[in-house]
Amino acid sequence: MKLYDAEFAPSPRRVRIFLAEKGLTDIECIKLNLPAGENLTEEFAHKNPTCKVPVLELDNGTCISEVAAIYRYIEEIQPENPLLGNTAEEKATIEMWDRRIEFAFLYPVFNSFQHTSGIFKDRMTPVAEWGTEARNIAAKFFPIMESQLANHTYIAGESFSAADISALVTLEFAKVIKLRADEQYPNIQRWYELLKQRPSYSA
Amino acid sequence: MKLYDAEFAPSPRRVRIFLAEKGLTDIECIKLNLPAGENLTEEFAHKNPTCKVPVLELDNGTCISEVAAIYRYIEEIQPENPLLGNTAEEKATIEMWDRRIEFAFLYPVFNSFQHTSGIFKDRMTPVAEWGTEARNIAAKFFPIMESQLANHTYIAGESFSAADISALVTLEFAKVIKLRADEQYPNIQRWYELLKQRPSYSA
Numbered sequence: 001m002k003l004y005d006a007e008f009a010p011s012p013r014r015v016r017i018f019l020a021e022k023g024l025t026d027i028e029c030i031k032l033n034l035p036a037g038e039n040l041t042e043e044f045a046h047k048n049p050t051c052k053v054p055v056l057e058l059d060n061g062t063c064i065s066e067v068a069a070i071y072r073y074i075e076e077i078q079p080e081n082p083l084l085g086n087t088a089e090e091k092a093t094i095e096m097w098d099r100r101i102e103f104a105f106l107y108p109v110f111n112s113f114q115h116t117s118g119i120f121k122d123r124m125t126p127v128a129e130w131g132t133e134a135r136n137i138a139a140k141f142f143p144i145m146e147s148q149l150a151n152h153t154y155i156a157g158e159s160f161s162a163a164d165i166s167a168l169v170t171l172e173f174a175k176v177i178k179l180r181a182d183e184q185y186p187n188i189q190r191w192y193e194l195l196k197q198r199p200s201y202s203a
Numbered sequence: 204m205k206l207y208d209a210e211f212a213p214s215p216r217r218v219r220i221f222l223a224e225k226g227l228t229d230i231e232c233i234k235l236n237l238p239a240g241e242n243l244t245e246e247f248a249h250k251n252p253t254c255k256v257p258v259l260e261l262d263n264g265t266c267i268s269e270v271a272a273i274y275r276y277i278e279e280i281q282p283e284n285p286l287l288g289n290t291a292e293e294k295a296t297i298e299m300w301d302r303r304i305e306f307a308f309l310y311p312v313f314n315s316f317q318h319t320s321g322i323f324k325d326r327m328t329p330v331a332e333w334g335t336e337a338r339n340i341a342a343k344f345f346p347i348m349e350s351q352l353a354n355h356t357y358i359a360g361e362s363f364s365a366a367d368i369s370a371l372v373t374l375e376f377a378k379v380i381k382l383r384a385d386e387q388y389p390n391i392q393r394w395y396e397l398l399k400q401r402p403s404y405s406a
Binding site for chain 2: 049058064069070073076077092093099103107124136
């Protein structure tokens with residue numbers, strides 16, 4: 001099993017933290033240089049036709065991409081210390097928060113970055129006005145997260161889960177578009193400090 | 204258990220088809236009138252802070268939103284006729300395709316519709332140029348889907364799965380932005396005809 005990974009990219013970091021929480025730190029990692037386009041080769045497109053990292057390549061050659069699918073595979077082969085829930089209700093609640101974070105927070109942050117940074121201008125057509133609007137959309141997720149964390153220790157309830165990993169990585173990545181959860185959001189700050197204390201934080 | 208649903212909206216339709224495939228057709232459905240803003244009330248925001256349908260309300264009052272989370276809950280309580288896979292590899296492959304469809308196809312189609320139709324102009328700031336670009340991004344998913352269906356009967360392999368439901372509903376919804384998989388894509392057409400023959404299609 002090997003992981004196609006990249007420096008500084010948020011999506012592979014979600015998987016690295018998930019693996020660290022599972023104690024699976026000896027998986028082979030192949031770091032692709034994204035600015036140099038190492039993910040845009042024909043060879044890599046055979047592993048993932050959307051050309052994105054991370055990709056988990058199994059020993060039989062099957063390639064799993066998309067963070068949530070890699071979470072799922074790891075949880076299935078290593079069920080101890082579950083990060084995707086135990087009961088039907090827990091599993092659904094974690095999946096709900098993970099998707100909410102992806103759709104209402106991570107995806108708008110990515111869009112804002114891609115459409116305003118200029119970094120991707122030779123790979124796409126940036127629309128700066130959309131980049132600004134996407135940042136506004138992402139900022140609307142903070143009150144939702146704050147309200148949830150005012151009533152719960154972690155994003156999906158009283159246990160640490162994959163949804164915390166997704167929220168943490170997005171929160172930190174949001175700095176690239178100068179979006180920060182400031183003192184208006186004391187519960188987000190409390191939760192953030194809690195997560196920074198976990199050994200997996202540095203993964 | 205009851206489902207907050209809406210006419211013509213693609214996301215609740217994904218859940219209705221999933222329920223039909225599971226033979227769970229007697230769940231109470233509450234249809235919200237989205238153009239009238241019945242999803243924008245304070246009461247509904249307590250069920251889902253992002254104010255979107257579908258929402259599955261459990262008998263204990265817990266509300267599960269996000270289509271994939273509702274898929275997960277249903278699969279857990281009714282495991283027969285699995286739509287999310289059996290083995291670790293199948294589960295991850297179905298989740299991978301479901302996310303790919305959401306990120307690379309459904310989300311761009313939604314964005315194109317929202318930013319060009321004018322229907323949502325009092326609820327958001329439409330950016331028409333992004334709407335056009337999002338349509339171009341969505342169209343790039345057709346070759347990926349065609350290539351997969353040239354080698355497999357269904358989206359995630361040889362068995363019908365939740366990923367087929369997500370792709371089917373997105374494909375049909377894409378007509379609102381005049382995006383269609385034409386005769387360039389014979390395998391998508393073959394697969395589409397196959398899916399239309401399932402009793403769940405009319406759900």
